[in-house]
Amino acid sequence: MKIKDVKLSSNVLLAPMAGFTDCGFRYLCSSFGCGLTTTEMVSAKGLLYMNDGTKSLLNYDKSEKPKAVQIFSNEPDVVAEVMRRGILKDFDLIDINMGCPMPKVVKEGMGSALLNDFKTASEVIKAVERNTKQPVTVKFRIGFDFKHIVATDFAKMCEDSGASAVCVHGRTKTQLYTGLADWNEIQKVKESVKIPVIGNGDVLSFAEAEEKMKNFGVDGVAIGRAALGRPWIFSKKYDNVAPKNVGEIIRKHFQILQNFFPEKLVLLHMRKHLACYVQKIPHAKQIRHKLVTSDNLQEVLEIIDKLFIN
Numbered sequence: 001m002k003i004k005d006v007k008l009s010s011n012v013l014l015a016p017m018a019g020f021t022d023c024g025f026r027y028l029c030s031s032f033g034c035g036l037t038t039t040e041m042v043s044a045k046g047l048l049y050m051n052d053g054t055k056s057l058l059n060y061d062k063s064e065k066p067k068a069v070q071i072f073s074n075e076p077d078v079v080a081e082v083m084r085r086g087i088l089k090d091f092d093l094i095d096i097n098m099g100c101p102m103p104k105v106v107k108e109g110m111g112s113a114l115l116n117d118f119k120t121a122s123e124v125i126k127a128v129e130r131n132t133k134q135p136v137t138v139k140f141r142i143g144f145d146f147k148h149i150v151a152t153d154f155a156k157m158c159e160d161s162g163a164s165a166v167c168v169h170g171r172t173k174t175q176l177y178t179g180l181a182d183w184n185e186i187q188k189v190k191e192s193v194k195i196p197v198i199g200n201g202d203v204l205s206f207a208e209a210e211e212k213m214k215n216f217g218v219d220g221v222a223i224g225r226a227a228l229g230r231p232w233i234f235s236k237k238y239d240n241v242a243p244k245n246v247g248e249i250i251r252k253h254f255q256i257l258q259n260f261f262p263e264k265l266v267l268l269h270m271r272k273h274l275a276c277y278v279q280k281i282p283h284a285k286q287i288r289h290k291l292v293t294s295d296n297l298q299e300v301l302e303i304i305d306k307l308f309i310n
């Protein structure tokens, strides 16, 4: 798939996940052949003030390619200024979040609130697009609720406003993560626009991503939760069987994060990733508990070596 002038090496992509798609995890996904990685959503306003917390979301390893940054905002002036300042110049694509269902985001008129406000959504896309040469993409849900399914019209608005691709999560805002993603609705989006359409929702394996592309005609598939603890999901080779060196892979995750953050912070942050990495290991309840509660990095690394002996 090509998004404007950015060629992707694979059509199976990583979906952005706040708190999870850190630079270490994205590096791993990328190294296993993921076609495009995306940061977690970053507040455009936060970028203008550039506090340390916001800045840290923009970290990346130089071998992570191609990579997108996802921003959220409902203020065209703010996103225009972010783009003019060149803060995001290192990223290959700019993705705009118009699907986040979190109350604190929606209440402010951002994320999935924009599904009910085409005018502002369009102005935000135009403001980004007019102030950058990077391709602009939009990620959204199929509608705010079942009474307001707007996916095809919203996608057309994105295209008309200058978006070079859209990523559609086949759920409504009110569904949050319940029920099932509606791939028929995603297919309708594909049939209604000319720009590439990436489908998203409930895909559990590389093979399933290929099936979705075949059955629903989408250009690409973004995988979110199923990639957690399994960054190798982007490699066809490891679709059904994990690589032999999972311990080394986890160590690499730590290593990349340690290039940017102090040890204590890395350990704390890695706990949720570790819980995902060890989820499928049977009969190791106590040791798994130790792994996600220890505040000693050396001890954690030794447990990992023990759990994942090649």
Ligand SMILES: Cc1cc2nc3c(=O)[nH]c(=O)nc-3n(C[C@H](O)[C@H](O)[C@H](O)COP(=O)(O)O)c2cc1C
Pocket: 015, 016, 017, 018, 019, 020, 039, 040, 041, 070, 097, 099, 100, 139, 169, 200, 201, 202, 203, 222, 223, 224, 225, 226
């Ligand atoms: C913990 C978590 C954090 C997420 N954060 C973001 C985010 O920052 N931006 C975004 O567009 N979507 C976010 N999502 C939604 C995912 O990108 C994706 O649309 C959703 O999980 C459905 O795909 P899946 O079934 O493959 O997980 C998040 C999902 C989860 C579970």
